[in-house]
Amino acid sequence: MxxxxxxxxxxxxxxxxxxxxxxxxxxxxxxxxxxxxxxxxxxxxxxxxxxxxxxxxxxxxxxxxxxxxxxxxxxxxxxxxxxxxxxxxxxxxxxxxxxxxxxxxxxxxxxxxxxxxxxxxxxxxxxxxxxxxxxxxxxxxxxxxxxxxxxxxxxxxxxxxxxxxxxxxxxxxxxxxxxxxxxxxxxxxxxxxxxxxxENIDSLKPRRGEAGYRVVIHDPCFYARHEGIVEEPRQLLRFAGLEVEEPPRSGKMTYCCGGPVEAVSPSLSRRIAETRLRELQGVGGRIVTMCPICYVNLRRVGGKVEDIALHLSRRLL
Amino acid sequence: MPSVALEEVLRDVRRALEDPALQEGLRRAYTGAERRVPEILAEHPEILELARRVEEAKRRVLEDLDRYIEMAVESLKGVGAEPHFAGTAEEAREIVAGIVGSGKVVVMSKSMVAAEIGLREHLESLGNEVWETDLGELLIQLQGSKPMHTIAPAIHLTREEAARLVSEKLGVKLDGEKIEEIVAVVRRYLRDKFVRADVGISGANALAADTGAFVLVENEGNIRLVTGLPPLHIAVVGVDKIVPTLTDAFHVAMVQAAYASLYPPTYLNVIAGPSSTADIEKKRVYGAHGPPKLHVVLVDNGRKKAAKKPLLAEQLRCIRCGRCQLECPVWRLTANHWGGPVYGGPMGVGWTAVTLGEESGAELAHLCLGCARCDEVCPVRIPLSRIIRWLKKLYAESHGL
Structure with missing residues (x-):
């Protein structure tokens, strides 16, 4: 490029x-x-x-x-x-x-x-x-x-x-x-x-009587490593009655979706996304993203992924 | 003009992605390495404490590098070694070439700084027979390529490829492609070179300013032979390897070994001056069983200048464990095809900026994801991703953006 x-x-x-x-x-x-x-x-x-x-x-x-x-x-x-x-x-x-x-x-x-x-x-x-x-x-x-x-x-x-x-x-x-x-x-x-x-979790109410499901969490690099947001999404997903699974690299050691190099080297970006997607798929469970860049990148390589806000709103609203 | 061009780096990266042998070699090699380091650290939490001390010791030296270089030079003289100072890669090559001469058999142990100054090729061009003795580095020499990882230079080669190289290039017969067989053949082949060698050339993991002693950590045992058997030993040492004390030097070796997932290291060599004995009438005679002569070439090549720069100075704390490479999503697909002509991966970009100039480092920076996994694992807490973002900024500035 x-x-x-x-x-x-x-x-x-x-x-x-x-x-x-x-x-x-x-x-x-x-x-x-x-x-x-x-x-x-x-x-x-x-x-x-x-x-x-x-x-x-x-x-x-x-x-x-x-x-x-x-x-x-x-x-x-x-x-x-x-x-x-x-x-x-x-x-x-x-x-x-x-x-x-x-x-x-x-x-x-x-x-x-x-x-x-x-x-x-x-x-x-x-x-x-x-x-x-x-x-x-x-x-x-x-x-x-x-x-x-x-x-x-x-x-x-x-x-x-x-x-x-x-x-x-x-x-x-x-x-x-x-x-x-x-x-x-x-x-x-x-x-x-x-x-x-x-912080306001006590004001939220999980819907009763709905069966939970397994989710595998893909931490965005910038939440996990730069902004210290690791526990919050897990706490919220669990509170919503979902079973949270960790991929091999998660939390502070999460693995990039490849997004940042997408314009400089699309082929490299794609391969990194594929590597991560395979890893997430290997865990079993619905893949949760929390970043729009992760969302489109993992989707571009064929991933079925959904944003955390959609999971939470289905269970908490 | 930068000696690295982004266009070429992008081409190299695409080639690496499309090289099935490289991808397979990388896949086989890094599976497990990522898990082993945390296991070692959990079992030996004292390493984390030592890493903090190494970080601190290196910071102290880098704040006052000129004085520490002087101290190291004096201490080296004090133990009977002959110190040299080389400002540039070319000067370093010339100094070593002046000591070695031509028509010699030279054995080398793996040294990134030797690769940085292009030492092997230079000595060969002067009519010397030069052998790398680290197995991985020998395979690189035979392949005519570049090291693909700081600690494991041939990380990208499968056993099949290694066997082919050894049998073709060394002209020795191999029965099958068993790794044991390759190792045994190389051992036999190099044994003769060690015995005949006129000169042994090594690097150093750390050089103690207080004593002039330096340490070398290894698993193969080739460093003991390179530094012990030939009558002349030359150590080529980047000035960033200077630490205040010998204790600090040991710490560097231990931390490096642990973060390279090789703990405990099989061998730890300490060298303080040439071999000597005073067993007869207390008269000191040099060259008992080890080399009677030891030269230490201290190499600057951009380090002193970098030490004065904010951010880039932090790269100089690097102990070359290679952990940042193994943890980098880009490196894991490209190995050292990204990071510079000698060094690779996240640390490679910084080292390229130090040794080849910031504008060369800047050409590499845009392949970095900025994901900061490297920052997270660096034992001496180098802000690798921040250094690289700073280089992106330089790229923009130097291209008028």
Whole structure:
């Protein structure tokens, strides 16, 4: 892959549109409409758009996979760039799977409903639910990241919230552990919804009389190794009456889904995902993910996986 | 210009993924290694304590590297060794070449720093007969390839491939492809080289600044022969291997062995100066049974500069156990095809940045997942994934992004 070109496309996309890949912007917050969530408040739900972006990232990666190793790949991208059609690239590559879009929106609604069921009072940001910029940070595009992060921080601060509730590992990590380094005076409290649900577990009630089933848990690297979120998902799944199985590598030693190199080396990414999927399948049980990137990556290699929020909402709502 | 190019790394990685022999060799080799280290640590919790001490000792040296190099040089002189200092890989090669000359038989024990400075090839080009004596490293020499793991260089070779190499390249007959048979044949073959060798070249796991003693840990027994049998011993030692005391040096060896899942190590060699005796009239005579002459070449090659850099300095604590490689999802599919021309995997990216320049390390950085399993297992707590993310940043900056 032409990494330089990919990096500059990502940076330019974020600069011009706010998102790393072309995306239907209204779809970023329209998932929340049926829920009638209040706007703003002391605590706000901040998705950082990663769940919503995952199907688009997935379709871009599928496209890159088909180009990998072909000279034409670099050529096509270069052409798109010289023609200044960075945003139009979306029409070519971002033919995201509508089923996947629906699925991630359902995950977000489940998260929102679970928070409400746990008695948490919170609002939503709607069009101010900006992308966090995490991919810029991961790719070492620090200047572009710092610029974007400043805007995100300003927007969040302007909302008047003092607590930011995040829903995925990457956004949680970047907001809680990276923003303070890159944005002067960033002092908002950041908590992940799994942490909040765990704190308020007494307010939740498992449905009675439904048989539990076995789940095998795939910890995301950023929850387990960077943000110390290991016990919460297990506690919640067990509380919901599910039997939690550990794969050979779990918790702090969890194994990457391959996602982070998907744009640089799609074939390597695929092989890592296959390695992990085989391992998860070997345990027996329904595979639980907690990260939109893990979700689309394990799915791309044929995995039948489901987000933890869907498991929890079925049993706790 | 960086000496590593991302385009080539990506091609290498794709080739590695499509190499069934490599994939099969890797699969056979790492099954089990991941489990053994935690078992060893559970059985010997004192190792964890020693790892903290090693980390601390290395930090102390790296904060004051020039002074520790001077101390090491003085201590080496004190025990009758001849110290040399090489600023670059080329200088190091020239120093060793100057001592060895040409037309000699040279036996080497596996040394990453020797590979880093291209020593074997250089000595061969000067008309010396040079033999690697570590079995894995010999297979690499015979294959004309590069080591694929820090401790287990031939981790990617199956027994079938090893047998083919040994019989073809050494011209010895093998009955079948039993591993025992390969080992026995190589043992017989190299025995003659050890006896005839004019020079033995080794690395070192750690060099004590206080005493000039260095330690070498091993399982095969080849290091004892390389450093003990020929009349001349040359040790090539990166300046990052200097630790304050001999006790620290022992700790390094123990921690390295445990994290490499080889515990206890079969052999631990301590070398403080050339062999000598004073058994007759208390007169000291050098070269009793071991070599009468010992040269120690201290190699900088980017280390002193790196020691002054935030983050990259932390790479220099590395004790080369290779644990980060075995735990890395990328390494497990590519072995040392990713990480640089000599070093590989997560530690390899950092070492490439140290020894070949940051811009070369930066070309490798984008293959890192940033998953941080390596950080989790490193005995001396090197923030490997953070070093690599910093290199990604350098990549962006140097390409105007």
């Amino acid at each position: 032409d990494v330089k070109l990919i990096l500059s496309l990502l940076a330019e996309n974020v600069e011009r549109t706010g998102y790393p890949v072309p995306v239907d912007v209204e779809r970023i917050y329209s998932w929340a409409k049926p829920l009638n969530l209040p706007r703003g408040g002391r605590a706000v739900l901040y998705t950082g758009a990663l769940y919503q972006l995952a199907p688009y990232i997935n379709s871009l990666v599928r496209h890159l996979e088909s180009l990998e190793g072909r000279r034409a790949g670099g050529l096509a991208l270069r052409l798109a760039k010289t023609l200044g059609k960075i945003i139009d690239l979306g029409k070519v590559v971002a033919k995201a799977d509508p089923g996947e879009i629906k699925a991630v929106e359902e995950v977000l609604r489940s998260i929102a409903r679970l928070l409400s069921a746990a008695g948490v009072e919170y609002g939503y940001l709607y069009e101010d639910d900006m992308y966090s910029g995490v991919i810029l940070y991961d790719m070492g595009l620090d200047e572009a990241f710092a610029r974007h992060a400043k805007m995100v921080a300003e927007t969040l601060e302007k909302s008047g919230a003092s607590l930011i509730i995040t829903v995925d590992p990457h956004t949680t990590h970047v907001l809680r552990s990276v923003f303070p380094e890159y944005v002067d005076g960033f002092g908002l409290e950041v908590k992940n919804y799994l942490e909040i649900l765990s």
